[in-house]
Amino acid sequence: MQPQIAPIPKPHVDRSAVLSLQLTGFGYGTAQILGAIELKIQRGETVALVGPSGGGKSSILRICAGLEQPSGAKCRLRGRVSIVFQEPTLLPWRSLVENLTLTTGITRGAARDALAAVGLAGRENDFPGQMSLGQQRRLALARALAVRPDLLLLDEPFVSLDPQTTSDMMDLYDKLRDDYDLTTIIVTHAASEAERLATRIVTLGGSPAVITSDQNTGA
Numbered sequence: 001m002q003p004q005i006a007p008i009p010k011p012h013v014d015r016s017a018v019l020s021l022q023l024t025g026f027g028y029g030t031a032q033i034l035g036a037i038e039l040k041i042q043r044g045e046t047v048a049l050v051g052p053s054g055g056g057k058s059s060i061l062r063i064c065a066g067l068e069q070p071s072g073a074k075c076r077l078r079g080r081v082s083i084v085f086q087e088p089t090l091l092p093w094r095s096l097v098e099n100l101t102l103t104t105g106i107t108r109g110a111a112r113d114a115l116a117a118v119g120l121a122g123r124e125n126d127f128p129g130q131m132s133l134g135q136q137r138r139l140a141l142a143r144a145l146a147v148r149p150d151l152l153l154l155d156e157p158f159v160s161l162d163p164q165t166t167s168d169m170m171d172l173y174d175k176l177r178d179d180y181d182l183t184t185i186i187v188t189h190a191a192s193e194a195e196r197l198a199t200r201i202v203t204l205g206g207s208p209a210v211i212t213s214d215q216n217t218g219a
């Protein structure tokens with residue numbers, strides 16, 4: 001009699017989620033950074049991704065953005081994704097308007113609207129080097145929003161900002177969340193940021209890192 005061979009189960013991917021990610025693991029070279037991770041993001045959620053420094057939070061964002069493609073990973077994204085890195089990564093020799101038009105293909109008029117939406121009206125012809133770090137972050141946010149992303153990825157958007165600027169940026173995010181109907185993953189170190197902004201807090205821990213807690217905040 002032939003031995004019965006059980007079919008290999010297909011990984012389940014939730015098609016209703018904006019993002020459905022399944023990882024069996026991830027690392028750089030021989031260093032294993034992430035263990036098995038399963039993460040689904042539903043439309044409208046603001047998910048704070050928290051955990052120790054070096055724990056793999058930014059790596060998860062890079063995987064969600066398609067910048068890393070681990071073998072065996074299943075990542076299904078419904079629509080467009082935008083990522084804002086910790087460093088604003090702007091074009092220093094181009095005006096604010098051109099930082100948007102050249103990188104996203106939107107019109108100058110749409111770029112002006114996007115700059116106004118993040119509080120940079122009137123600065124259209126300035127250059128990134130003439131702006132504070134907080135203003136550069138606003139510009140990076142405007143660029144990310146210009147493509148109307150279905151999923152926005154923010155890597156430590158408030159790090160190195162003074163308390164007042166951090167508070168102003170959080171207010172701005174709150175407003176943009178409503179205006180742009182955002183679904184977001186925010187990487188942050190600060191529990192206060194996670195508690196203020198997030199509808200759900202996902203915590204990474206261990207080595208290699210896995211999700212140790214996943215809770216809705218009630219916000």
Ligand SMILES: Nc1ncnc2c1ncn2[C@@H]1O[C@H](COP(=O)(O)OP(=O)(O)OP(=O)(O)O)[C@@H](O)[C@H]1O
Nearest residue numbers: 028033051052053054055056057058059060187189
């Ligand atoms: N391109 C790379 N090549 C090699 N190692 C990397 C690379 N990027 C990140 N790492 C390492 O992977 C680990 C996880 O980094 P990652 O940036 O994902 O963590 P993190 O949780 O976002 O950290 P932090 O909170 O300090 O920003 C760290 O040990 C880091 O040094």
